[in-house]
Amino acid sequence: MVVADLHAHSSASDGTETPGRLVASAARAGLDVVALTDHDTTSGWDEAVAASAATGVALVRGVEISCHHRGTSVHLLSYLHDPAAPGLLAETERSRASRLARAELMVERIGADLPLTWDDVLAQVDGDATVGRPHLADALVAKGLVRDRGHAFATVLSTRSPYFVGHHAPDAVEAVRLVRAAGGVPVFAHPRAVLRGRVVGDDVVEELAAAGLAGLEAHHRDHTPEATAALVDLAGALGLLVTGSSDYHGTGKVNRLGEHTTDPGVLEAVEAQGLLDVVRP
Missing domain, CATH: 1.10.150.650 (DNA polymerase; domain 1)
Structure with missing residues (x-):
């Protein structure tokens, strides 16, 4: 049984471990596969590839893209895309x-x-x-x-704080198209994480699916059991993959590697759709 965690962050974005240490932590956590999905950057990929060879943990190269849809935040995971694809690279x-x-x-x-x-x-x-x-x-x-x-x-950094400032984020539908154009596999990250703020409805997920969305990250600590069940049903209705991940950030969050994982058959389907291969030591 392959144990795969398809959402983790390193110090290349907002995690607290270097890409190499993240992969080593994945090995200690008993993972067979980990995805490096830093925010809007692939700069940690090379170090993580080297760590994969050293630790025996397979690596899914990815990125997390902060998007929006009509003012609501949407986070999109892209797996196994060409990091030099001009459209996606320009947006990130x-x-x-x-x-x-x-x-x-x-x-x-x-x-x-x-x-x-x-x-x-x-x-x-x-x-x-x-x-x-x-x-x-x-x-x-x-x-x-x-x-x-x-x-x-x-408190200080809350979206309701007087100090808060927004930042550019692409439209989620366009981001899905850019990921597909780059040969990537787009998966909607924690789509029902209501404690983080507003979430989009099923109609938006349907719109994203029509644009090329591949899957929903249904199994995530920020989802209630009811939300997870609803997402699994929605994925089934739309023909989407269902993934599970930790959204690990090292000591930056309480999330632990491997607390949610992705079925090996889903991992195979992700790799089949992606331009790049999973890095296997």
Whole structure:
């Protein structure tokens, strides 16, 4: 039985472990397969590939794209796509640049009331990682201004906070098309995570499926049992794959590697649809 976790983040975006250490952690957690899906970047892929050979854990190369649909946030996982595909690459680069500008403006606003500087934030960023609110949260923790990331997101960094600033995100339907054009396999991440904010309805999932969506990440800690069951039924009705993942961020979240996994047959179907192969040691 192959144990596969298809959603994990490294320090290339907002995780706390380097890509290599993430793959090593996957080995210690008893995983056979892990997907590296950092936000809007593939910069961790090479290090993770090397770690796959060293640890014996197979690697699914991917990315998580922050999108929207008529003002509602949608997170899209892309697996096994061409990282140099111009359409998708241009969109993710635009998102990364927007995240950076957003972070700088938020720090400026926060700094008017709290002792937080841009240098404090940069001290929490690993290399050329995609800068995001988690790095601001870590800086706030390091300065003793909040208890932990969760406290930061519930207060200073909340979308309802006076310090909050939005960032560019592509339309979800267009993102699905860009992923397919890049040879990737698009899967809707945690589509019923209501505690994170508004979620889209079944009609939007149907629209995404018509555009080329491959699957739904139904098994996720941010879903109630009822939500998971409804997503499994919806996937069946629309002919979509059903995945399960941890959404691991190292110590950045309580999520643990392997707490939800993906059926081996679904993994095979993902690989069959993708341009790239799963990296097997």
